[in-house]
Amino acid sequence: xxxxxxxxxxxxxxxxxxxxxxxxxxxxxxxxxxxxxxxxxxxxxxxxxxxxxxxxxxxxxxxxxxxxxxxxxxxxxxxxxxxxxxxxxxxxxxxxxxxxxxxxxxxxxxxxxxxxxxxxxxxxxxxxxxxxxxxxxxxxxxxxxxxxxxxxxxxxxxxxxxxxxxxxxxxxxxxxxxxxxxxxxxxxxxxxxxxxxxxxxxxxxxxxxxxxxxxxxxxxxxxxxxxxxxxxxxxxxxxxxxxxxxxxxxxxxxxxxxxxxxxxxxxxxxxxxxxxxxxxxxxxxxxxxxxxxxxxxxxxxxxxxxxxxxxxxxxxxxxxxxxxxxxxxxxxxxxxxxxxxxxxxxxxxxxxxxxxxxxxxxxxxxxxxxxxxxxxxxxxxxxxxxxxxxxxxxxxxxxxxxxxxxxxxxxxxxxxxxxxxxxxxxxxxxxxxxxxxxxxxxxxxxxxxxxxxxxxxxxxxxxxxxxxxxxxxxxxxxxxxxxxxxxxxxxxxxxxxxxxxxxxxxxxxxxxxxxxxxxxxxxxxxxxxxxxxxxxxxxxxxxxxxxxxxxxxxxxxxxxxxxxxxxxxxxxxxxx
Amino acid sequence: xxxxxxxxxxxxxxxxxxxxxxxxxxxxxxxxxxxxxxxxxxxxxxxxxxxxxxxxxxxxxxxxxxxxxxxxxxxxxxxxxxxxxxxxxxxxxx
Numbered sequence: 001x002x003x004x005x006x007x008x009x010x011x012x013x014x015x016x017x018x019x020x021x022x023x024x025x026x027x028x029x030x031x032x033x034x035x036x037x038x039x040x041x042x043x044x045x046x047x048x049x050x051x052x053x054x055x056x057x058x059x060x061x062x063x064x065x066x067x068x069x070x071x072x073x074x075x076x077x078x079x080x081x082x083x084x085x086x087x088x089x090x091x092x093x094x095x096x097x098x099x100x101x102x103x104x105x106x107x108x109x110x111x112x113x114x115x116x117x118x119x120x121x122x123x124x125x126x127x128x129x130x131x132x133x134x135x136x137x138x139x140x141x142x143x144x145x146x147x148x149x150x151x152x153x154x155x156x157x158x159x160x161x162x163x164x165x166x167x168x169x170x171x172x173x174x175x176x177x178x179x180x181x182x183x184x185x186x187x188x189x190x191x192x193x194x195x196x197x198x199x200x201x202x203x204x205x206x207x208x209x210x211x212x213x214x215x216x217x218x219x220x221x222x223x224x225x226x227x228x229x230x231x232x233x234x235x236x237x238x239x240x241x242x243x244x245x246x247x248x249x250x251x252x253x254x255x256x257x258x259x260x261x262x263x264x265x266x267x268x269x270x271x272x273x274x275x276x277x278x279x280x281x282x283x284x285x286x287x288x289x290x291x292x293x294x295x296x297x298x299x300x301x302x303x304x305x306x307x308x309x310x311x312x313x314x315x316x317x318x319x320x321x322x323x324x325x326x327x328x329x330x331x332x333x334x335x336x337x338x339x340x341x342x343x344x345x346x347x348x349x350x351x352x353x354x355x356x357x358x359x360x361x362x363x364x365x366x367x368x369x370x371x372x373x374x375x376x377x378x379x380x381x382x383x384x385x386x387x388x389x390x391x392x393x394x395x396x397x398x399x400x401x402x403x404x405x406x407x408x409x410x411x412x413x414x415x416x417x418x419x420x421x422x423x424x425x426x427x428x429x430x431x432x433x434x435x436x437x438x439x440x441x442x443x444x445x446x447x448x449x450x451x452x453x454x455x456x457x458x459x460x461x462x463x464x465x466x467x468x469x470x471x472x473x474x475x476x477x478x479x480x481x482x483x484x485x486x487x488x489x490x491x492x493x494x495x496x497x498x499x500x501x502x503x504x505x506x507x508x509x510x511x512x513x514x515x516x517x518x519x520x521x522x523x524x525x526x527x528x529x530x531x532x533x534x535x536x537x538x539x540x541x542x543x544x545x546x547x548x549x550x551x552x553x554x555x556x557x558x559x560x561x562x563x564x565x566x567x568x569x570x571x572x573x574x575x576x
Numbered sequence: 577x578x579x580x581x582x583x584x585x586x587x588x589x590x591x592x593x594x595x596x597x598x599x600x601x602x603x604x605x606x607x608x609x610x611x612x613x614x615x616x617x618x619x620x621x622x623x624x625x626x627x628x629x630x631x632x633x634x635x636x637x638x639x640x641x642x643x644x645x646x647x648x649x650x651x652x653x654x655x656x657x658x659x660x661x662x663x664x665x666x667x668x669x670x
Contacts, residue, residue, distance in 0.1 A: 115646070131623070
């Protein structure tokens, strides 16, 4: 009984839904493998959202990379135009057609030249499609945009029935299909094509916010499969679609143990020998805290070591930067001239966020720099929401990191607010905090290491000076009354020195006193010793005198005895 | 000038047979002796659907005189067929 119950409960996991990989960068990650195989997927989006490009790339990659030939039927443009459109993505449709892997056919239908009289079906299309599928042994079909048919016929009922029949035919033949649809206002598509597609619906969006365009992709529905539900930014690049899932930004970075100098010896010391190569360094601080100077110094040091540096400027021009840095003794021009330093200036508002990312990726791949500087990331805040900026920065950092390039980011504000919220701070390996402190009528710069992964780092705040020879760090004055910087530090140090001098002179004089006392005592000791020696000599002399006298006396006594006639033996009892 | 017509069908389906009958009848009535009909079976040559841009079946195409007109359906609505052919009912073209 129990056994059968157990057996009944032990349901084998259902076969996972078979998927047809799209080959589109990033998309297969968020769909866990691709589009539902043998089913129809609806890709909906507004004009210019890239839905046709998406569908064509699915076909091209299928035919080219997965040995799944395809048929493309376009109702909006001619075959020639489609072919021309996707050439910019690096796809050669003509070649695939010649190789018998692809059929491209346009059905340009002008509703104004059509008159309806009575019943009809879509056999014209279906017969062509069936023949084309058979001809190239197609496994994939794209109908772009089949909705055109819905708007074309007055007899809405019969055209809907016919489209449903077309979808059934595709499914019956095990074809993985994409149909595209124009975005509707109250429903996913204008003509409600989604009612025929029950397996997978993908929405593409092309928004312009604050004058910046961003493309996004969202999987609205994917029956029987796990899928990412976020809106994923995507790019239409020279190599096709690139969907950029945050999660798939990849954490498989190789971690170098090699240290790289920041160009400021004291800072290297604070960080336990510099930053790790390939790590990401964030320098944050408010205006005028010296972020750019510190970055310029690092750039200077890297170029001096013969490394390639890509310096991306979002706020100022290269000339401006070079001029400003010259004032603190950093000559960046020579590195630019030597071909080691490459500037790339781009106003955040110049184009869409995804293009900034694409541009950076391209520069990374073309220039293969050792170090990348992004100055200042927070400039994007002016053109997009904090969330979007956070997502962009995450992707930028991921793009740099995944290539093993050392990244130096500057951030204008304290990043606690916007950056950490979107997970940027977790991507950052070393976080240097620059601050201005105002006291005694002056502003002084302070630097501290907020975090530095995998490194023993100093917890001490240092004073950060911009000298004629570039940035320098000095230990801030730490005394019993707290920390002092700037002239207060100098004053304290002076006071300290004076105090020390005072103390040391006191000690000196006491020392001298004691020395004098000691030598006096020495003199006294010498005098006493002399006296002692004299006394000794005197005593010896006296003793010698006494000896002589006693021997004289005894001799005298014998003479007297004899003289007084004293017995030779003295009388007993001593009674004298 | 004769009216050149092409009727695209898919095999011998009831819809297509009906379209053929309707077309024949209408033409005999309104364009006696001034028309030529070619019937194209797409099942025999699917590529023609693409070449002539035929999605729906049956489709009647008036190739001449210009401009080209497409009339979709079984042609059961004679009035609409005549509108499509630009032939006014009751005034057969001379």
